[in-house]
Amino acid sequence: MSHPQTVFTQTEFHGPSLLLSRRSTIARATVKAQLQKLKDTGRYHCFSLKWQPIYDDRSRWPCPAPMYWDSDVAKWIEGACYLLSDAYDAEVDAAVRELADMIRGAQQEDGYLNTWFTIAEPGKRWTNIRDQHELYNAGHLIEAALAHSSYYKNNLLIEPIEKYVKYICTVIGPGPDQKHAYPGHPETELALLRLYTTTGNKEAYDLARYFVEERGNKTGQDGLPYYDWERRQRGDSPWTRSDSYQMHDSNWYNQAHAPILEQKSVEGHAVRAMYLLTGVADLVCLDELGIQSFARKGDYREALTRLWNNLVDKKMYLTGGIGSMWQWEGFGIDYFLPQGSDEGGCYNETCASIGVIMLAERLLHLDLNSKYADIMELCLYNAVMTGLSLEGTEFTYVNQLASSDADRNRREDWFDTSCCPPNVMRLFGSLGGYLWDYGCKGKDAYVNVHLYTTAKVTFPVEDEQIVLEQKSNWPWEGNVLFLLQAPTSASVTLRLRIPSWARGKFTLTPSYKSAKLEKGYLVLPSAYTTANKAFSIQIDGFQPRFISPHPYTNQNTLTLARGPLIYCVEDVDNPWEQDHFRNVGIRSDSEVTERDEEVDQIGERYIALRSACWIRTIDDRAELESGVEPGLSHPRTGVTGKEVLTFIPYYLRANRGGKGHMRVGLLKR
């Protein structure tokens, strides 16, 4: 199978698009801004193994921030390598080289490679695999090494990393003298499988598979779940737990409460859950390819489907954000999807929706169904893209659907836990790989087009090559022009996603009577692609529409959407609003008008929407006078004079000043 992180180089964003605009901003501004942050905070030099004062700060127990500095650096290297090929920068290049040298130098004799446990807590290696990110860091180092070797065409990073993997395989595994452990923060699994796919490293495959199969084993080590055994070894009470653990034994926090095959719903930390399932999907993909069989074949596929459905049907926000609970940065109960802090939650970490995109991409390999690509697009244009400022130097970590006085609609230039900023860089760096997947068997080639934009993919078919080009003004307009160049001998099948919000409405030009829709993809067989090297599809659904979350969420709200974009309101466009739009409503029968807009100075263009709204009045005075019945007699609310509300795409929020008031779901009548 192919991974987007590997094949993205075959795709070129060869004309203007919103995606290219973001990717260029990241290449131009974000990479260097983050490099500066790495340097300012001490991260850049952590692999030099020099002690830094921050190592003494244990106020964040059990996981001080420097404990995952390795991953921050690794993710930056990975993202930088993805972007260097398109946007070479000597300073970035030099930094990557220097970091690679430092990483090589940080490796211990036995292969161990982790800065915290080498500098700050020597002798404590592998004593808290549950909480202390040791394997997580290893995973990101693997991904950095893969990106590095792909760009630099050398083994300077792959070599020490493979040595580290070999060492980890001596420590962890099924043997009687090994730790029967698995990552507290999954990620290592998918990294190991990418390593295997790229280099054929069989130990990496075996270790990933072991992690997946051992996870949640209730009698894994001396008759105990591994994390319990490990805790006892440390001499910790079961009631000694980090703030992320709601209760003692809350092993669902890191998806270790049950074997994956037995997990009924997605639980706990959202990023961990997504990375874990991405690894599982990778393993199933490899299994499909006949590379290796699971002990219990087939079941993992069922588990993936079950957990995906739970995620999308009951635990995802309209924006593609996931995770309503701040305490464990993860999932609440089914349908618990409040919009903001003052309603009881809403977290939606940027990384978590990046994880959804990664998982969806893997699932498309297992089951070409547009429902996965639809979610991939939803997350990309909304929950993820909102995480990056227009200038590329500011970020959000949490992406609520409504602001409140406690959590305003604002950005930061960095975070103590800074997983999200480099993750956006990694995703956009390899974004070309998510647009489509393709391949060939002899002369029979296919391209499955998941995302529309303006881009061109080139891939070999036997000794020649196929070039497929798409041109569109997505996400603003639904017309996509395709140009196909293929050897005359090749037989090319194209599959074009019809988004669910298009409601099955599209126009293919030239038309093709026997075109079939299979699981949300319009199939264009070689008969068509041979006859039509240029064709276009006009996809419907670019008129504004009203959407609502599931009724069981108790969110009696309406949201405007247009194409793949979810809209929100901000006080900067609606300065009359004083209370986070908490009492502002819209009607689904109102007229919605569109207006082309441009963000001053930056020149970013977008379509704003406008619609009449109503204001809920709450008779607090009546309440106070009666004093009594909590929940005074019905009705206590009224409706007053209308204003006109201006909506912008959610991804554009928190870029243009204002008081920090924002909302996605408005009251419904």
Place this chain on the structure above:
Amino acid sequence: MSHPQTVFTQTEFHGPSLLLSRRSTIARATVKAQLQKLKDTGRYHCFSLKWQPIYDDRSRWPCPAPMYWDSDVAKWIEGACYLLSDAYDAEVDAAVRELADMIRGAQQEDGYLNTWFTIAEPGKRWTNIRDQHELYNAGHLIEAALAHSSYYKNNLLIEPIEKYVKYICTVIGPGPDQKHAYPGHPETELALLRLYTTTGNKEAYDLARYFVEERGNKTGQDGLPYYDWERRQRGDSPWTRSDSYQMHDSNWYNQAHAPILEQKSVEGHAVRAMYLLTGVADLVCLDELGIQSFARKGDYREALTRLWNNLVDKKMYLTGGIGSMWQWEGFGIDYFLPQGSDEGGCYNETCASIGVIMLAERLLHLDLNSKYADIMELCLYNAVMTGLSLEGTEFTYVNQLASSDADRNRREDWFDTSCCPPNVMRLFGSLGGYLWDYGCKGKDAYVNVHLYTTAKVTFPVEDEQIVLEQKSNWPWEGNVLFLLQAPTSASVTLRLRIPSWARGKFTLTPSYKSAKLEKGYLVLPSAYTTANKAFSIQIDGFQPRFISPHPYTNQNTLTLARGPLIYCVEDVDNPWEQDHFRNVGIRSDSEVTERDEEVDQIGERYIALRSACWIRTIDDRAELESGVEPGLSHPRTGVTGKEVLTFIPYYLRANRGGKGHMRVGLLKR
């Protein structure tokens, strides 16, 4: 000041009423059923100081159930003593005497009196005042002793308890060698103040006052908050915490996050919060009487008002239930009031609403305002009365507003933590004391009538006595007949509460033109009461009405209420319902009819309500087919054929079988 627990003996329930019916059931059935449970579980003999196997079970850390057995026994003694005077029972009498003997025998040489730390963990006294209920147990022993001495007219329990208080005063206090501690579970404060009020024990007063003023001191012991200091003494990590603590340092769990004067909102464990504030109100009442001044006079009154308003305006359910969070049995954020587990919470412990009643009664002494009495009545007839089965032998601990598959509408005959059953006994035992307060200054007497029922109060005015009698069919009808007997020389002012739900509508007969309404009380001066020894008031509000919780709760629901009663629906009356009435709605413009009903066998009469309803349909199939947008396009819901819904008073739920489906708030259109 007077306490209901002291003066209730002056009130007689001299004719049939719902309140008398419950009190009689408790006296007849509940007292003995609970005595049997005390015996079956080992509690009864804990004061014999014999070791029991359960003492070895430390699975519930840091507070195994036997750690608060002392309070279970004490609360039973207290309730039994309240009821013995009206309903003498030789077995109960003998048990109280035997328990008193055992308690006397359990006291240690130095005065210490606690079974757990004497039998199970000797040497660990006062090492975890925060979590281990040592002072809480002492408080309930004080209350038991007061009830015991009042009924038995001897000092058999008061004597050892006063000795225990004297001992505690050596351990805790402001001195340099004393612990600057305060109860982890407040209750001791109000018990000490009752002890002081009854016996004049000044040490008790001083200790209570110290507890209130020291609480939340951030530098109380060696520059640390007391609980932090205590934890360090134990050698515990800050991250070692019971499951009730959401995060480390969650000192709001037991209202120790800040001095009471600085607390902005009611937080944490709801029962603790109510008991604490009741103690504070007691102290302010005593202050008003000129007994002792606070260091910062006046401020505590303001704090009480602020916290009461937060409680009632933002954290109370329609039923008078409080506490939406299961994990800490307490408060969520403002307006977070989901109806049941499948919506994210709803706890409403019976004891917590009993605490509201106690607090409201105290506040009425400070500020005679019907808003306190209205809430007292709301809690009594709804959140509290629902905690006891019609037969008096089964209970609820948690009182949700909607059932779910995980938490059905059911009762138990006991709980491991069995605070609620004896608390209901205590409340109903002393209930007469909550109906009214009264007093005199020379010949000028007053009675403030808070609750309507059928009852008679007799109290002295100089050498003679006043008897005020009320007769009504409350809570079913609003007509209340009053008969006053008073010495001709006495001048009697009556104040009658006009409930807020009456919307100011009432009829006094004979009428009185210059009658004034002061803070929700109709004032009848001596001019009226001298001329009219018999009069009646007809209070409006007994037609069914629709109420809704505050809009910020996101509960788009309607609830039926009638007079002081909140109604609910149960599947036993509406057997067509299969999903906890989750998709059932009503309309506020629907006709509601009433029907007199009777519970078979038991003969309990009530008024049922009936109204048309509508059913929400959710097009889950459309959702699955589209697959995609979480929150499919609006509209996804529809409305189908009507059924007729039968409503019963919430207090009657879970008495007549059925599948355990119940709901208070139904969908609103």
